[in-house]
Amino acid sequence: xxxxxxxxxxxxxxxxxxxxxxxxxxxxxxxxxxxxxxxxxxxxxxxxxxxxxxxxxxxxxxxxxxxxxxxxxxxxxxxxxxxxxxxxxxxxxxxxxxxxxxxxxxxxxxxxxxxxxxxxxxxxxxxxxxxxxxxxxxxxxxxxxxxxxxxxxxxxxxxxxxxxxxxxxxxxxxx
Amino acid sequence: xxxxxxxxxxxxxxxxxxxxxxxxxxxxxxxxxxxxxxxxxxxxxxxxxxxxxxxxxxxxxxxxxxxxxxxxxxxxxxxxxxxxxxxxxxxxxxxxxxxxxxxxxxxxxxxxxxxxxxxxxxxxxxxxxxxxxxxxxxxxxxxxxxxxxxxxxxxxxxxxxxxxxxxxxxxxxxxxxxxxxxxxxxxxxxxxxxxxxxxxxxxxxxxxxxxxxxxxxxxxxxxxxxxxxxxxxxxxxxxxxxxxxxxxxxxxxxxxxxxxxxxxxxxxxxxxxxxxxxxxxxxxxxxxxxxxxxxxxxxxxxxxxxxxxxxxxxxxxxxxxxxxxxxxxxxxxxxxxxxxxxxxxxxxxxxxxxxxxxxxxxx
Amino acid sequence: xxxxxxxxxxxxxxxxxxxxxxxxxxxxxxxxxxxxxxxxxxxxxxxxxxxxxxxxxxxxxxxxxxxxxxxxx
Amino acid sequence: xxxxxxxxxxxxxxxxxxxxxxxxxxxxxxxxxxxxxxxxxxxxxxxxxxxxxxxxxxxxxxxxxxxxxxxxxxxxxxxxxxxxxxxxxxxxxxxxxxxxxxxxxxxxxxxxxxxxxxxxxxxxxxxxxxxxxxxxxxxxxxxxxxxxxxxxxxxxxxxxxxxxxxxxxxxxxxxxxxxxxxxxxxxxxxxxxxxxxxxxxxxxxxxxxxxxxxxxxxxxxxxxxxxxxxxxxxxxxxxxxxxxxxxxxx
Numbered sequence: 001x002x003x004x005x006x007x008x009x010x011x012x013x014x015x016x017x018x019x020x021x022x023x024x025x026x027x028x029x030x031x032x033x034x035x036x037x038x039x040x041x042x043x044x045x046x047x048x049x050x051x052x053x054x055x056x057x058x059x060x061x062x063x064x065x066x067x068x069x070x071x072x073x074x075x076x077x078x079x080x081x082x083x084x085x086x087x088x089x090x091x092x093x094x095x096x097x098x099x100x101x102x103x104x105x106x107x108x109x110x111x112x113x114x115x116x117x118x119x120x121x122x123x124x125x126x127x128x129x130x131x132x133x134x135x136x137x138x139x140x141x142x143x144x145x146x147x148x149x150x151x152x153x154x155x156x157x158x159x160x161x162x163x164x165x166x167x168x169x170x171x172x173x174x175x
Numbered sequence: 176x177x178x179x180x181x182x183x184x185x186x187x188x189x190x191x192x193x194x195x196x197x198x199x200x201x202x203x204x205x206x207x208x209x210x211x212x213x214x215x216x217x218x219x220x221x222x223x224x225x226x227x228x229x230x231x232x233x234x235x236x237x238x239x240x241x242x243x244x245x246x247x248x249x250x251x252x253x254x255x256x257x258x259x260x261x262x263x264x265x266x267x268x269x270x271x272x273x274x275x276x277x278x279x280x281x282x283x284x285x286x287x288x289x290x291x292x293x294x295x296x297x298x299x300x301x302x303x304x305x306x307x308x309x310x311x312x313x314x315x316x317x318x319x320x321x322x323x324x325x326x327x328x329x330x331x332x333x334x335x336x337x338x339x340x341x342x343x344x345x346x347x348x349x350x351x352x353x354x355x356x357x358x359x360x361x362x363x364x365x366x367x368x369x370x371x372x373x374x375x376x377x378x379x380x381x382x383x384x385x386x387x388x389x390x391x392x393x394x395x396x397x398x399x400x401x402x403x404x405x406x407x408x409x410x411x412x413x414x415x416x417x418x419x420x421x422x423x424x425x426x427x428x429x430x431x432x433x434x435x436x437x438x439x440x441x442x443x444x445x446x447x448x449x450x451x452x453x454x455x456x457x458x459x460x461x462x463x464x465x466x467x468x469x470x471x472x473x474x475x476x477x478x479x480x481x482x483x484x485x486x487x488x489x490x491x492x493x494x495x496x497x498x499x500x501x502x503x504x505x506x507x508x509x510x511x512x513x514x515x516x517x518x519x520x521x522x523x524x525x526x527x528x529x530x531x532x533x534x535x536x537x538x
Numbered sequence: 539x540x541x542x543x544x545x546x547x548x549x550x551x552x553x554x555x556x557x558x559x560x561x562x563x564x565x566x567x568x569x570x571x572x573x574x575x576x577x578x579x580x581x582x583x584x585x586x587x588x589x590x591x592x593x594x595x596x597x598x599x600x601x602x603x604x605x606x607x608x609x610x611x
Numbered sequence: 612x613x614x615x616x617x618x619x620x621x622x623x624x625x626x627x628x629x630x631x632x633x634x635x636x637x638x639x640x641x642x643x644x645x646x647x648x649x650x651x652x653x654x655x656x657x658x659x660x661x662x663x664x665x666x667x668x669x670x671x672x673x674x675x676x677x678x679x680x681x682x683x684x685x686x687x688x689x690x691x692x693x694x695x696x697x698x699x700x701x702x703x704x705x706x707x708x709x710x711x712x713x714x715x716x717x718x719x720x721x722x723x724x725x726x727x728x729x730x731x732x733x734x735x736x737x738x739x740x741x742x743x744x745x746x747x748x749x750x751x752x753x754x755x756x757x758x759x760x761x762x763x764x765x766x767x768x769x770x771x772x773x774x775x776x777x778x779x780x781x782x783x784x785x786x787x788x789x790x791x792x793x794x795x796x797x798x799x800x801x802x803x804x805x806x807x808x809x810x811x812x813x814x815x816x817x818x819x820x821x822x823x824x825x826x827x828x829x830x831x832x833x834x835x836x837x838x839x840x841x842x843x844x845x846x847x848x849x850x851x852x853x854x855x856x857x858x859x860x861x
Contacts, residue, residue: 020354024183027356035354039209060446062353065521201693227693232719239683243690246677247657269680368694379675379691381655381698391669392677543613554633554833560793577632592617593793599630599637601619609614
């Protein structure tokens with residue numbers, strides 16, 4: 001089984017970290033994975049995106065022309081990547097910043113008010129973790145406990161209180 | 176197979192770490208996208224591991240610092256990207272002439288000129304033919320995964336010493352920027368500065384006492400007889416490199432209708448396309464040169480008469496295709512399947528274009 | 539008064555004449571002979587006038603000059 | 612019994628040099644290696660040579676030495692010094708090599724405060740390539756590429772390198788000396804010693820400029836070349852200490 005996905009949003013929304021966490025979780029589960037970010041000037045204040053592939057066999061191309069899942073943190077991301085979804089794919093939208101409906105009706109859509117939910121936790125920065133929680137629970141591509149482990153690895157001793165906040169955010173969204 | 180011993184690493188950082196594990200203690204860099212993570216990593220990590228990092232004022236200086244540290248017997252790693260490699264080529268010729276080891280890695284982008292920063296392979300000639308002057312060769316390895324890149328950098332630290340010649344690792348923006356699980360090799364035993372002359376009797380260390388011979392590292396040889404003799408010595412070594420360093424991966428070439436030749440990033444996409452072609456009933460094979468020089472010409476002799484066409488798949492206007500033609504020796508038609516300027520074909524595009532080429536030649 | 543001996547290696551000398559010019563006692567002159575390299579080397583004309591100032595040796599670009607002092611045993 | 616008053620240093624190998632009669636390269640070579648010998652450092656020194664007339668310095672100087680591509684010696688020496696921080700490392704460069712094609716390398720080695728020593732031979736002309744204009748060629752001076760004399764409208768102005776280097780905080784010792792009289796040569800030797808002392812104390816970058824001659828390409832006899840040095844070069848390239856660890860100019 002090979003799953004291909006796009007994570008996209010504004011620079012600063014933690015999109016790259018989200019994608020890396022999925023790839024790291026895949027490694028913990030003994031799976032193959034690739035992570036490829038957009039890079040260069042487009043990263044400076046523009047739209048950032050990364051592609052992540054998780055598979056149980058070696059991955060040849062790290063590039064994607066069709067996807068199983070798209071996680072869009074803002075409108076340009078949805079417009080750019082919705083067309084790449086395979087029929088039956090999963091589209092996760094940050095409803096807080098996307099006030100336009102997705103066009104496709106052959107996919108599964110989840111609208112999540114990630115920024116508002118993050119505000120309730122007292123820190124809008126963790127909107128990406130709320131979306132990540134939704135991603136994991138809707139697609140099952142990696143396990144929840146793998147992500148929790150990765151969060152602990154990313155936010156180690158010195159940043160331990162950040163780990164708690166991120167885990168709280170990760171656990172927030174339930175379908 | 177369990178991947179749990181592996182860590183997720185960005186290509187550029189994995190290459191830097193592999194160099195350190197391979198014994199690199201001297202790194203000289205200059206900022207250029209898409210390789211900036213390497214000087215950043217080295218500036219942060221190398222001093223803590225007993226090494227030295229200098230941010231050079233240009234790529235020209237970086238390779239000359241490499242020449243100095245290499246001539247002094249240190250293990251040196253330097254990196255850049257296409258236009259920066261162009262500036263380094265004066266130094267590459269000089270290092271070959273003076274027999275100074277060094278591992279150079281390019282995270283290739285797109286030219287000509289300042290071009291673009293997306294992945295490209297239009298520096299194939301730059302890497303394999305070289306822009307420096309004179310009779311010299313540089314072994315070139317082109318990894319297609321982060322793991323393979325890390326392994327090749329690690330191994331090349333020792334190979335450069337063995338051949339007393341620079342080794343070039345040819346990667347591109349995709350490999351440098353992407354992250355993959357990597358199992359890192361064991362660190363080699365560090366050689367102290369004071370012990371260098373025991374390992375490298377030719378190195379500049381100061382002769383300390385009269386027991387040791389004075390050493391010079393030179394490039395100028397004004398007498399044609401001596402220069403010719405020296406070049407023959409270098410080329411005897413290059414002949415040995417052709418025997419020992421030719422590396423290639425093949426996939427299903429024995430009974431393929433069509434054989435694609437691709438390296439690095441392009442080879443990964445071609446591999447996916449081969450699976451897609453199989454689903455259409457087309458048997459496609461892959462020759463992936465891992466060493467671009469020495470090029471695996473002999474591998475083409477293994478192709479059978481079942482093959483109808485050989486396709487050179489490149490992220491350039493067609494450079495490797497010259498070597499492919501030398502390998503094919505007119506046995507099969509050779510076609511180019513390419514994108515350039517930073518455009519990367521999808522596996523779907525490669526599948527469709529391969530099928531179209533087969534149809535065109537009546538396969 | 540000290541006695542000095544100036545020696546010029548006639549085959550190393552390139553005949554540039556700097557020693558001759560800078561000698562305060564003008565005890566050096568250029569030979570009429572030509573050395574192996576085709577130069578007219580410097581030679582000592584009045585050894586006894588040398589004051590051991592080393593000016594000739596200091597200015598010699600080619601290391602052709604050495605100077606010794608006679609001392610009692 | 613004869614007691615040596617002056618013998619040629621064992622820091623110089625007894626081989627024929629490629630220098631023309633009266634060329635002061637021979638003097639600056641000797642000053643460097645004689646000083647190293649006196650410091651008992653010949654075996655603990657690594658030299659980085661230039662392209663130009665002194666390209667074969669490694670054949671004459673009795674130290675470990677390498678050739679460097681045109682102008683790159685300060686970068687090469689920076690690399691060497693990383694590996695052998697306790698050795699003396701020096702570059703020996705002419706004006707075309709250092710002040711034209713290698714400007715970036717020398718400025719940045721000095722700015723980084725590399726703990727190396729650079730000896731700069733300023734004879735206001737390209738020697739080995741046949742007398743072309745150098746970055747230090749004087750205004751009005753004839754060369755094979757300024758045949759009517761250097762015209763500032765066409766060729767700009769000569770560079771005073773010591774003054775330039777002295778503006779950099781990484782350079783701790785900068786002195787210009789001349790090789791035109793026994794007294795000046797003796798001063799030059801003191802400067803060489805001081806530069807090496809600065810390096811041994813790990814104080815930073817040290818730089819000695821030798822105002823030198825090129826009789827052949829100036830078209831002058833060795834003696835007339837000495838006069839040209841004194842009368843034409845020294846007014847434009849004044850001697851002195853431009854920076855020292857003790858602070859201030861002398």
